[in-house]
Amino acid sequence: MQPIERWDYAGxxxxxxxxxxxxxxxxxxxVQDAVTRQAAKGDVPEPDAISVATADAAGQxxxxxxxxxxxxxxxxxxxxxxTSRKGVDLQENPKVAAALTWPPMFxxxxxxxxxxxxxxxxxxxxxxxxxxxxxxxxxxxRQSQPSGSRADLEEAVAAYERMWPDTGSADDVPLPDxxxxxxxxxxxxxxxxxxSSRLHDRLVFLRTGDGDLADENAxxxxxxxx
Numbered sequence: 001m002q003p004i005e006r007w008d009y010a011g012x013x014x015x016x017x018x019x020x021x022x023x024x025x026x027x028x029x030x031v032q033d034a035v036t037r038q039a040a041k042g043d044v045p046e047p048d049a050i051s052v053a054t055a056d057a058a059g060q061x062x063x064x065x066x067x068x069x070x071x072x073x074x075x076x077x078x079x080x081x082x083t084s085r086k087g088v089d090l091q092e093n094p095k096v097a098a099a100l101t102w103p104p105m106f107x108x109x110x111x112x113x114x115x116x117x118x119x120x121x122x123x124x125x126x127x128x129x130x131x132x133x134x135x136x137x138x139x140x141x142r143q144s145q146p147s148g149s150r151a152d153l154e155e156a157v158a159a160y161e162r163m164w165p166d167t168g169s170a171d172d173v174p175l176p177d178x179x180x181x182x183x184x185x186x187x188x189x190x191x192x193x194x195x196s197s198r199l200h201d202r203l204v205f206l207r208t209g210d211g212d213l214a215d216e217n218a219x220x221x222x223x224x225x226x
Contacts, residue, residue, distance in 0.1 A: 009194030011106025014201040016223070021216035023189040023205040024073055027109060030191070031071065034102045043104045052078060053097040054089035054115075062089060068100065069126060070118070070181060073212035076100075076111055077118060077183040079126060081143035081176075088144075090115045096184055106194030113186040123180035128170035135173035136160045186213060190224075200226040 020026055034047035050068040055061045062085055070077030076098060080087055090096065096115040101108040127135060140156040147153060164173045186207070193201040202224040211218030 008196050009106045009198065009200065010196055011194035013195050014191055014193035014203055016203065016221065019191075019203060019221060022211075022214050022219055023186075023191075024213035026191060027076075027189070027213070028071065030102075030107055030109060031068075031100070034100075034105065034107075037102075037105060041104075044102055047102065048100070050076065050078065051099045051101070052086060054086050055093050055095065056089045057092040062086065070122075070183065072183075073214040075113065075184040075186050075213060077181050079123065079179070079181045081138065081141070082117075082178050082180060083145075084143035086144075090182065096182075098184055108192040110188075110190040110192065111184050111186050112188040112190075113184045115182040115184055118181035118183055120175070120180065124175045126181060127175045127179070132166045132173065136164070138179050139173070139176055189213070195226075198226060202226060 031048065034044050038044040038047050046067065048068040049065050051063055051065045053061055053063040064086065066078045066080065066086075068076050069079055082091075094114045094116070096113060098111045099108055127138070130138075136157055139160045140153060160173075166172060188204060188206055190202060190204040193203075195201060204222050204224055205219045206222060207218060208220050209215070209218035
């Protein structure tokens with residue numbers, strides 16, 4: 001085993017006086033900071049990559065990284081095949097955790113809550129904005145199911161391309177009824193900021209009311225030990 005290269009997490013940290021009264025403005029700011037950093041330095045690829053952890057009915061956890069393609073007052077969101085591993089897990093157990101992580105910036109955000117399906121209208125709007133190949137791929141891939149070969153997948157893609165040729169329109173491929181979005185209705189949002197000697201800052205918004213991520217009356221903040 002190669003020697004471990006150790007890094008000192010010399011980040012800016014995070015203090016209570018830097019926090020807004022609700023989590024959404026800081027989530028949006030940190031995401032935009034990551035996008036800006038990627039544009040300037042190129043060391044934060046896929047700044048909206050989010051790890052999503054689910055658990056099946058037996059309690060077995062599963063985690064994977066997807067793209068956060070939605071962020072609003074109701075929570076962060078992602079899209080998937082409802083029959084995928086994550087989709088089946090969420091049908092059996094809607095409790096979910098997710099994390100955005102930006103190592104070069106010594107920052108991370110952790111979300112804990114319950115996943116709810118987005119409306120078909122919202123899913124359709126996003127689906128229509130995807131590239132043609134991604135829309136065809138949503139039909140061709142039986143996500144998380146066993147596959148005989150790569151050729152099988154490519155044959156399925158070709159068949160759907162013949163069925164729905166690329167016309168340059170957002171409507172040339174219909175929305176699959178087994179595909180759509182989830183939004184995480186958060187009960188907890190943690191902001192992690194790396195500090196030297198592993199003495200990191202962890203400031204956590206905890207839900208105290210029924211409001212959304214922008215509601216200043218729905219949250220309290222606690223600091224946790226690193």
